[in-house]
Amino acid sequence: RNVHCLLVDLRLVHMSVVFPPDPPSIRLNSDFLPNQTEVLLTAGSTFTLSCHGNSSVRWSSTALRLLYWDRLVDPVEVSRSDPRHTGTYRCGYTNQSLQHLDTWIHLYVKDPADPSSVFVTPRSSPDVKEGQDFLWRCLLTDPSVTNLTFQLETNPRGKGRALPHGMSVTYDPKRGALIRDLKRSFNGHYICSGWKDGIQFRSRPVYLLVAPRLCCPPSVSVPQDESVRLEGEKFEVTCLSSSYNHQYNITWTHKWNVTLSQQYVNQRLHINSTLTVSAVSQRHSGTYTCTAFNEVGVAMATTQLRVLDAPYLKIYLQTALHAKANTRAIKVNEDLVANISSMSMEVQGDLDNSSTSQSMKREVIVNVSIKDLNGVSSANISGNSTMEVYEGRDVILTFETESYPPIANQRWTTPTSVINNSVYQESYTANGCRSEASLLLRRVRQEDRGTYSFHFSNSFFSSSQNIDLRIYRPPNAVISVKNNTLTCSSYGYPLPTILWYTCPGVQDTCGDVSSYQVSQANVTSQSDVEGEEEETKHLSLLLPPAGDITVECVAFNYVGESRGVFTPRKPHTFFIPALLGAVSAAAILLLLLMVVSYKWKQKPKYEIRWKIIESTNGNNYTFVDPTQLPYNYKWEFPRDKLRLGAVLGSGAFGKVVEATAYGLGSDDVTLVAVKMLKPSAHSEEREALMSELKILSHLGYHDNIVNLLGACTQGGPMLMITEYCSHGDLLNFLRAxxxxxxxxxxxxxxxEGGAFYKxxxxxxxxxxxxxxxxxxxxxxEMQPILSPGETQQGVQTxxxxxxxxxxxxxxxxxxxxxxxxxxxxxxxxAARNVLLTDHxxxxxxxFGLARDxxxxxxxxxxxxxxxxxxxxxxxxxxxxxxxxxxxxxxxxxxxxxxxxxxxxxxxxxxxxxxxxxxxxxxxxxxxxxxxxxxxxxxxxxxxxxxxxxxxxxxxxxxxxxxxxxxxxxxxxxxxxxxxxx
Missing domain, CATH: 1.10.510.10 (Transferase(Phosphotransferase) domain 1)
Incomplete structure (x- = not known):
């Protein structure tokens, strides 16, 4: 029996191939209709569409009321029709091999009581992309409407105008407007329009927004390259992705069971995908990959998870030290040449109580003490080091730490307890488990010496690292006489060495003539004093007998040396009254000269503020002397073609006036501003105005500077002609x-959002x-010609x-x-030095001379x-x-x-x-x-x-x-x- 049924089925299939069935037929209510029939219905009427064929059938429709239905059931029954039921109803076979056999009719559902329903359009804006063809479903409900057009709306009343350049549109009243090859310039509100009996009908405007064509895959990133967790802790990482449109997705690739949550930002243009592991274990260690993909391609970002069974801490110390043997010199920048001495301490769980001392080439001494790490007690780590630098150098102290949990609190303390001023600058950076703290000391001085400490802590560790900063200081030798004894005192770092010398005659120094070092047997006393503030050495010598002899004290260390000279001889006798008179007269003369000089310097002078740079060396700038700049006489303008007007601005030495220039440039008459000197001006001011003229001619033209238009330097007072700015300076414009x-x-x-609510x-x-x-x-001040609110050349201010x-x-x-x-x-x-034109x-x-x-x-x-x-x-x-x-x-x-x-x-x-x-x-x-x-x-x-x-x-x-x-x-x-x- 089964074989018999199979043969019957095969026979039927063969018959359907050899003798295909007729297309299905459509019946509207009780009447069968020919294929491709157009039927006009009235809104509110009831209709039933049924499909009849030789096999199973299905319906599809372009009617906006039924467009998004997943499946239309045969028969299609509508109890109360409206214009949105207008559309093409198509009946076809469900068998894919018979899909070419279909029948359709087009229904117009007209509502005479509602003229606005002559066209029906979608209620939502279309989602379209650049380069696509797009069918705008603007369906006509009344076939008697003619002269159909598709237009771009330009005002709220719906009046249309021509389509954008390059838009190709084919309009079919049964289907709508087909726009080919969409471009972003097509964005706008569009309407369908038609005429009947001399009356124009328009559709509801719909906004077309063309999304850009995708050029690349989505961008994707993970903020952390690596994460560290202790066993049992929660791990959470967010993948940030974005794309030019909404059609893209994001996934995570991982080995173990995790929880995913996604947060959509800005309507899916940005997706934040968060991966969560509630309690990590060693098996969760490894790589996690976030993948975002769209129609163009795929983008990936990865992050590493490291799971620990105990907390850890590593400290790296970097200091800028004076060059010593067996160290490595590097050049940090132009002003700082330093040696790096690095120390690493690693502390990890389950350590016994101990105390350790470590020395590094006798330069850095680090003391590490570990206290109870079991339970909640914290480990305390302390360190001490010494650093010697030259005065005036920049010094950078840097501690790099790597720990988990990360460092929570960190700070620097200095001898003066002042941070982030012009001398000390503190900075911190952190990246996951790694952090870096630096202290920059600019141009260190003697008062900067002392102990600099860095303190940091987390829930398991705390540390204080101390650096004793010592400043090299050259010695300073000073000789004093007391009780027939010469004492040479010198302070410096390192502690200086002192030697005595004698030489015949009265000399400025014994170093230039034959001298004799005083034997140590003749040195009566010696004392060394080393304190916190300075290191001082005293060396005493019995006073030699008076005569032509010079005694010299020489103090030196490897930073420098200093000399003190003493001559034990009888003083000469001077005529005291004459000396006092000469000194008094000189003092009075000097005082008069100082008063005259001060008055001369206080005399106001005009100087152009603009400077032209000739060369640079760091912060040292060499400026061009503007008097040496060339002047091109092409700027000369005839005086008789210049008519001066009202004063716009006035200062101590000059003024700026409004003027009319005839034949300047391409215009017959030009309104200009003219800068000139007052009669009280001196030669310095005339030279300064000429320098300003040369600088403006040297700079050339730009839309946003007051440009030079001409000058009158011959046959009369010097005049500099510039552009005229009718609104005056920006400062007074804003205030007005x-x-x-x-x-x-x-x-x-x-x-937006009341952000500036006041x-x-x-x-x-x-x-x-x-x-x-x-x-x-x-x-x-420079005064505007127009009052507030007055109009010139169509400009409303x-x-x-x-x-x-x-x-x-x-x-x-x-x-x-x-x-x-x-x-x-x-x-x-400043705003007072910015002018506004009539536009x-x-x-x-x-302003220069125009401002007092x-x-x-x-x-x-x-x-x-x-x-x-x-x-x-x-x-x-x-x-x-x-x-x-x-x-x-x-x-x-x-x-x-x-x-x-x-x-x-x-x-x-x-x-x-x-x-x-x-x-x-x-x-x-x-x-x-x-x-x-x-x-x-x-x-x-x-x-x-x-x-x-x-x-x-x-x-x-x-x-x-x-x-x-x-x-x-x-x-x-x-x-x-x-x-x-």
């Missing part, structure tokens, strides 16, 4: 627009009182945004980067000069060193001015010893009221005490540009109320 800024600040959507009433009070905005100087402040910051950074590429140091970077483009300048610094509170008397101390870097204040890095510090203060809307830096803090100590200690100003967190972080980087740690202007420009690109700035600036380049 502060209230407008606060008014618009609350509505700015570029600040009490605006309090801000208003602060901006008008202690902020420094209301303070005015006696000199005339009544409102500002945080984005505008960032653009000012970016433009100033670009200008300073240009100066640094020209080896030019500004030396007075609000920031340009760097040097004697009446400007920003410039503080320091010696014989007036300097902008609150803007100056520490090395400029304390060492008179000006570099590009010192300009970066000043730029950080300028950022603070910008984001505080023109406040004076360090408000309510006088420039006194407290201020200078605050700068030395690395204390910073607090975050300004309107500064984003990223901009304040940039300010603190600019205020790094070490100049080499500060970013370059090129890096600063890139950072701010990146912030500008990532900011969704819908502020007034986007409406071109403030423009930038």
């Amino acid at each position: 627009h502060a209230q407008h800024f606060m008014a618009s600040f609350l509505s700015m959507d570029e600040l 009490n605006m009433a309090n801000l208003h009070i602060r901006l008008r009182s202690d902020s420094g905005i209301s303070c005015c100087s006696d000199y005339q 009544g409102s500002l945004s945080v984005g505008d402040l960032m653009r000012f910051s970016h433009q100033v950074a670009q200008g300073l980067d240009f100066l640094s590429t020209k080896n030019c140091i500004h030396r007075d970077v 609000c483009v920031a340009k760097i300048c040097d 610094i004697r009446n400007d509170d920003s410039y503080i008397v320091q010696g014989n000069a007036r300097l902008p101390v609150k803007w100056m870097a520490p090395e400029s204040i304390f060492q008179c060193v000006y570099t590009v890095q010192s300009d970066v510090w000043s730029y950080g203060v300028l950022l603070w001015e910008i984001f505080s809307l023109g406040k004076s830096p360090y408000p309510n803090i006088a420039v006194d010893t407290h201020f200078y100590k605050m700068i030395k200690d690395g204390r910073h100003m607090t975050r300004p009221d309107f500064a984003p967190a990223e901009m304040y972080k940039l300010m603190t980087l600019c205020w790094s005490l070490e100049p080499t740690d500060r970013p370059t202007f090129k890096v600063i420009g890139q950072l701010i540009n990146r912030l500008l690109l990532s900011t969704n700035d819908t502020s007034p600036h986007q409406r071109k109320q403030v423009r930038s380049t």
